[in-house]
């Protein structure tokens with residue numbers, strides 16, 4: 001009998017959740033060869049295939065950097081002992097209401113999210129929030145999405161570079177564009193992205209997107225105000241608004257899609273609210289494509305937009321303990337060291353080693369090493385698949401949370417699965433007015449983007465350990481402007497919040513079409529994230545967008 005193994009699971013890297021198959025030969029055979037290693041296969045039923053990031057899954061799974069022990073300040077601890085210590089400490093801190101904050105990444109199963117919420121209750125805290133932070137602004141939306149129907153649509157209007165953030169989405173979108181003569185693919189963004197060559201592009205001045213959509217909404221509602229776009233500084237002409245309006249109104253089966261990233265769109269909550277209304281007025285479908293695999297599901301279980309409260313608690317020093325499931329706060333919270341001193345207790349789980357982490361670090365599993373369910377972009381609850389055996393030592397966050405609850409209360413808990421509704425809409429969502437005045441101290445706009453594909457050296461995992469190996473960070477800017485300015489290879493980017501030394505990336509290799517006076521940085525580097533303020537925007541959403549900047553040599 002063959003003892004080969006096959007696991008049908010889902011790609012853990014983004015909310016498109018593409019199906020993938022991992023296979024290996026007889027692992028018990030005394031003979032060892034390539035057939036005993038994991039091989040990656042694509043399910044033929046998934047005609048989108050996998051993007052280079054998805055192809056990276058085996059390297060991630062078997063990475064030598066995987067964390068396999070509980071670490072505390074660089075020393076390894078037995079799991080049981082660490083859980084006992086953490087439970088005791090958490091019990092003490094949680095005597096005070098909201099003394100502990102929990103952050104959970106969108107890469108968890110629904111069951112784990114329910115358990116995390118239960119843990120919050122046991123810890124006497126309402127402070128449970130979602131990261132990546134940019135996904136929080138999307139939680140009030142109920143997605144109207146279908147892969148099959150998108151392929152046959154007559155118009156897609158994408159806001160944000162979906163081809164970069166979720167590359168296999170290119171397949172149904174290009175299929176739709178090629179279906180019939182006259183089918184439209186429209187793209188609006190603040191720098192030209194991977195979609196640009198295939199679409200009619202509208203590149204708007206960074207920071208003006210919400211304002212532009214407020215005008216577009218008035219147009220589609222027939223409340224034409226006399227706004228001469230040329231005078232507002234948005235960077236688009238008045239004809240662009242007429243073009244967009246007629247494309248949106250004339251479509252029979254059209255879609256508006258929104259995709260964002262840290263440091264990119266300012267006021268994403270306003271953008272999403274306005275796009276939803278525009279879709280409604282023009283009778284088009286509307287969907288958001290989050291960064292995290294299951295951000296929509298995890299965020300809905302949390303049920304509230306809590307990240308602002310967590311940030312306030314960190315700033316006001318009322319939070320004494322921080323738990324971060326599925327990612328290091330040192331990487332996800334820019335300037336974390338400023339908050340760290342006030343914290344008596346820090347616990348995080350991570351799939352990668354981080355030897356100098358300042359707290360308890362538990363070895364986590366990837367979603368493809370877990371049982372459980374996730375919510376799809378199509379608003380269905382689906383199984384994450386058949387779990388690959390986890391690397392030795394790693395525990396799923398679901399198990400960790402259950403054990404913590406048991407340690408704190410003595411109770412065994414079971415995740416309860418309830419109906420998942422979008423988070424209640426909040427007040428506001430009004431577009432921020434453009435700031436047309438020139439700021440001579442900061443003549444550039446700094447924009448966060450995703451990386452070009454770096455399959456192989458692991459950069460795309462956004463993990464710091466890989467970044468250190470690769471070197472960096474680096475930036476891109478408009479090629480002609482770079483020549484004009486006569487800059488050398490290394491420059492300092494200064495924003496009103498921070499500054500950092502950068503190497504200028506190979507401009508010919510950049511997949512972005514960068515307008516003048518715009519600097520682009522890949523935001524998986526903590527040095528890049530720190531240039532954007534971790535403050536709430538005018539919608540009171542913690543989702544850093546573009547900031548003004550200057551270059552110094």
Ligand code: SF4
Nearest residue numbers: 011013014018051054
């Ligand atoms: S598009 Fe997203 S889900 Fe699909 S393979 Fe790439 S990273 Fe994975």
